[in-house]
Amino acid sequence: MTETEKDKIPVQQLLLPKPILYTGKILNFFSSFLASRFAARLFLTPFRYKTPEREKKMEANSKKEEILISKINRKVIVYNYGNTDKKILLVHGWSGTGTQLSKIADNLLKLGYSTVSFDAPAHGKAPGKISMMPFFIETIHQLEKSHGPFEASIGHSLGGMSLLRAAKNNFQTKKLIIIGTANSITAITYDFIKNLQLPDKVAILMKQYFDNKFGENLDSYSGAVSAKDVKIPTLVIHDYQDVDVHFSAAHEIHDSLTNSELYLTSNLGHRKILGDTNVINKITSYILE
Numbered sequence: 001m002t003e004t005e006k007d008k009i010p011v012q013q014l015l016l017p018k019p020i021l022y023t024g025k026i027l028n029f030f031s032s033f034l035a036s037r038f039a040a041r042l043f044l045t046p047f048r049y050k051t052p053e054r055e056k057k058m059e060a061n062s063k064k065e066e067i068l069i070s071k072i073n074r075k076v077i078v079y080n081y082g083n084t085d086k087k088i089l090l091v092h093g094w095s096g097t098g099t100q101l102s103k104i105a106d107n108l109l110k111l112g113y114s115t116v117s118f119d120a121p122a123h124g125k126a127p128g129k130i131s132m133m134p135f136f137i138e139t140i141h142q143l144e145k146s147h148g149p150f151e152a153s154i155g156h157s158l159g160g161m162s163l164l165r166a167a168k169n170n171f172q173t174k175k176l177i178i179i180g181t182a183n184s185i186t187a188i189t190y191d192f193i194k195n196l197q198l199p200d201k202v203a204i205l206m207k208q209y210f211d212n213k214f215g216e217n218l219d220s221y222s223g224a225v226s227a228k229d230v231k232i233p234t235l236v237i238h239d240y241q242d243v244d245v246h247f248s249a250a251h252e253i254h255d256s257l258t259n260s261e262l263y264l265t266s267n268l269g270h271r272k273i274l275g276d277t278n279v280i281n282k283i284t285s286y287i288l289e
Helices: 011-015 018-030 032-043 053-061 102-110 133-147 158-168 185-195 200-214 223-227 248-256 277-288
Strands: 063-069 074-081 087-091 114-119 152-156 176-179 234-239 260-265
Touching: 018 032, 032 185, 032 200, 053 074, 053 102, 063 133, 074 133, 087 102, 087 133, 087 158, 102 114, 102 277, 114 133, 133 158, 152 158, 158 176, 158 223, 176 277, 185 200, 223 248, 234 248, 234 277, 248 260, 260 277
Parallel strands: 087 114, 087 152, 152 176, 176 234, 234 260
Antiparallel strands: 063 074, 074 114
């Protein structure tokens, strides 16, 4: 399968092993409830993968630290790339790592910016087996205190949602850039169950389970909900052909923000967009404005 063909397939479909798909279907044959619990565990379990060649330079040249995020009692791996007082926070997406935005980091380094990024709990080299959006959010808040202040903060996918939620709750940064960021938690659960090749009923049961488990409607974490309370200047970037997160999410988030700019691309998908020269130039120009 070529890279172009891969870009047309949601990343979860690419990563989910066939035995997991078979197990979900068998469980659903007997009980949608059992299938929803099986899916819930998978939903909180990120995939790990070897560091791609394009990210190895950043990985090798970063000062790495393992730190405890006190509010969640979980450890993360922090990457300090560069050594200047002008710092930018980078937040990866689900199943990503602290070097996922390496091409952006390389260009920022040339402009005199250092970057701070992290492997979220159970991602990359960070310990743990499960993770969730609140883990990302608490890590962002703690890094602001220990490694900030940040000239700007850039998040991809779930990283963008986490930054919006953190900003809603007083995370301070001069500018926000979010890339390929989803809006609705409910939509994410439906997409996940679709990628597991299970019926919508399983998605409904899984969402209900999470709402009950955490004692709140998880749609309160949705991108546009958080965006309503965000006053920080924000650049919203999305690709029309993003098969992981529909581009309508970008419009919904942009419309909810007080001070934002929308930048839409074509034929880059959910992942290639992170290394595109025009996108990187747009990001750096926005930060320098």
